[in-house]
Amino acid sequence: MDNLPQIVSVLGDGIPETVIATLGGVLLTIVLSFGAGLLLLSPSRTARGVTRVYVEGFRGTSEVVQLFWIYFVLPVLVGFQLLPLFAGIVVLGLNHGAYGAEIVRGAIQSVPRAQYEGAIALSLSPAQRMRRVIFPQAFVEMLPPFNNLFIQLLKSTAILALITVPEVTRQAREVLIPNYGSDTLLIFGVTFVIYLILAALITLGMRLLERAASARLGRRPSRAARLAAKATAGVAS
Amino acid sequence: MPPPDTTESTTEPMTEPTTEPMIVFDGVEKRFGTNVVLKDLSFTVAPGEHVTLIGPSGSGKTTILRLLMTLEQLDEGTISVGGRYLSHELRSGTLGPPREKYLRDVRKHIGMVFQQFNLFPNMTVRGNLVEGPTRVLGLSKDEANSRAEELLDLVGLKEKIDAHPTQLSGGQQQRVAIARALAMRPDVLLLDEVTSALDPELVTGVLKLLQDIGDTTDITILCVTHEMGFARDFSDRVMMFDGGRVLEDAPPDKLFTDPDHQRTKDFLQAVLDH
Numbered sequence: 191m192d193n194l195p196q197i198v199s200v201l202g203d204g205i206p207e208t209v210i211a212t213l214g215g216v217l218l219t220i221v222l223s224f225g226a227g228l229l230l231l232s233p234s235r236t237a238r239g240v241t242r243v244y245v246e247g248f249r250g251t252s253e254v255v256q257l258f259w260i261y262f263v264l265p266v267l268v269g270f271q272l273l274p275l276f277a278g279i280v281v282l283g284l285n286h287g288a289y290g291a292e293i294v295r296g297a298i299q300s301v302p303r304a305q306y307e308g309a310i311a312l313s314l315s316p317a318q319r320m321r322r323v324i325f326p327q328a329f330v331e332m333l334p335p336f337n338n339l340f341i342q343l344l345k346s347t348a349i350l351a352l353i354t355v356p357e358v359t360r361q362a363r364e365v366l367i368p369n370y371g372s373d374t375l376l377i378f379g380v381t382f383v384i385y386l387i388l389a390a391l392i393t394l395g396m397r398l399l400e401r402a403a404s405a406r407l408g409r410r411p412s413r414a415a416r417l418a419a420k421a422t423a424g425v426a427s
Numbered sequence: 428m429p430p431p432d433t434t435e436s437t438t439e440p441m442t443e444p445t446t447e448p449m450i451v452f453d454g455v456e457k458r459f460g461t462n463v464v465l466k467d468l469s470f471t472v473a474p475g476e477h478v479t480l481i482g483p484s485g486s487g488k489t490t491i492l493r494l495l496m497t498l499e500q501l502d503e504g505t506i507s508v509g510g511r512y513l514s515h516e517l518r519s520g521t522l523g524p525p526r527e528k529y530l531r532d533v534r535k536h537i538g539m540v541f542q543q544f545n546l547f548p549n550m551t552v553r554g555n556l557v558e559g560p561t562r563v564l565g566l567s568k569d570e571a572n573s574r575a576e577e578l579l580d581l582v583g584l585k586e587k588i589d590a591h592p593t594q595l596s597g598g599q600q601q602r603v604a605i606a607r608a609l610a611m612r613p614d615v616l617l618l619d620e621v622t623s624a625l626d627p628e629l630v631t632g633v634l635k636l637l638q639d640i641g642d643t644t645d646i647t648i649l650c651v652t653h654e655m656g657f658a659r660d661f662s663d664r665v666m667m668f669d670g671g672r673v674l675e676d677a678p679p680d681k682l683f684t685d686p687d688h689q690r691t692k693d694f695l696q697a698v699l700d701h
Binding site: 304305307308309310311312313314315316318322323326327406407408 | 496497498527531532534535537538539541543545546547548549551558559562563590591592593594607608611
């Protein structure tokens with residue numbers, strides 16, 4: 191326990207890298223998820239086909255191998271090497287964007303057909319239907335699975351240790367273990383806690399977003415209203 | 428164009444021969460897979476006329492409304508509304524498949540109220556009412572708002588303007604849906620079993636509202652309903668469907684008291700017994 195302050199301090203030095211990798215990865219994930227998710231629903235067969243290749247390609251291969259490709263193989267092919275952190279963000283984003291695309295596609299498809307028909311009956315254009323009616327309803331459905339995905343992404347940042355990014359896991363393995371070899375339990379114990387706290391922060395953020403989005407759909411009062419309606423109906427009959 | 432007499436009905440069509448019909452179905456066929464839902468269907472509806480479609484489920488009544496709202500595409504024949512083709516687009520003298528932009532323009536004149544209301548839960552009542560007028564008809568926010576308030580007053584829900592649809596009862600939601608359809612000032616209004624999803628005690632209010640709208644506007648109304656009492660009071664004409672064809676087409680007094688076909692009698696009896 192004597193070395194706890196040093197351990198926390200060295201791991202703490204890795205937190206900014208972990209957080210930057212996570213935020214960068216999340217940002218790229220969001221962009222790719224919505225882009226690819228909408229393309230999966232495109233009327234164009236070519237657009238769907240190309241997107242499908244991206245999704246299956248990145249979902250179906252190892253994230254670690256993808257990382258090695260972009261960091262070690264790409265330089266051989268194009269002649270320059272990406273910065274480790276940047277290469278890491280690109281892989282995290284591409285990989286999780288492939289999963290996110292399915293979340294977006296699934297959520298949009300889960301909006302009842304009746305909502306499209308209501309929008310057609312008001313003569314809204316296809317773009318207006320999507321933007322004004324379908325997407326806002328699908329968005330709420332996307333938030334819980336995206337919460338999962340972002341936590342997965344946070345945990346995946348540990349693989350950036352393999353390409354020398356000095357994030358939390360690399361700090362533990364490369365800096366602390368050689369120096370405080372007898373404190374393995376403590377080192378990886380604190381490492382665990384750091385990921386746990388960061389994951390909790392992601393969940394907190396997503397919950398707040400979910401609450402705001404649900405309120406816009408009038409969902410909270412609805413349950414109360416339905417219960418109230420049920421209760422009064424019971425009294426009346 | 429006179430409807431061809433495919434029904435062996437002895438009743439003359441009620442349309443005024445001097446006015447252009449608002450709705451024309453000509454030789455319409457609609458199939459779902461191998462199932463023929465409508466077969467060689469031809470009829471016309473005059474401007475301002477109230478026509479109720481009755482018949483056993485699966486007889487194609489709702490499909491007629493859905494074809495008119497362009498929610499389905501037909502397989503044979505043509506449909507026109509207000510003198511313009513709905514099923515086809517007339518381009519350099521030939522009929523072709525309608526393009527989205529053309530359809531949107533034709534749809535503006537048609538409103539529909541659905542069995543399940545289909546209000547948008549991501550908007551307030553006000554949002555639901557101003558969406559079409561502002562984005563499709565190009566009304567200003569103020570104009571659309573005052574139109575929304577006026578219509579909510581008509582349907583008796585002025586105080587609910589800022590509520591979410593989910594906070595309303597079924598009957599209230601349906602009245603908002605009716606107001607939403609009217610906000611587009613349609614020439615034709617389609618009512619698809621609008622009271623079927625409502626609790627019995629809420630049905631009367633909605634039917635009374637529709638009766639008021641029928642009495643005070645000149646909107647052409649096509650209505651699918653199982654409320655025979657309402658059909659009788661509301662309609663100028665009732666069409667009895669069976670197996671995708673018009674079995675009988677008559678004024679309500681005739682059709683409900685002295686139908687020509689045994690099939691109609693049996694159907695009415697079954698509905699009354701229910």
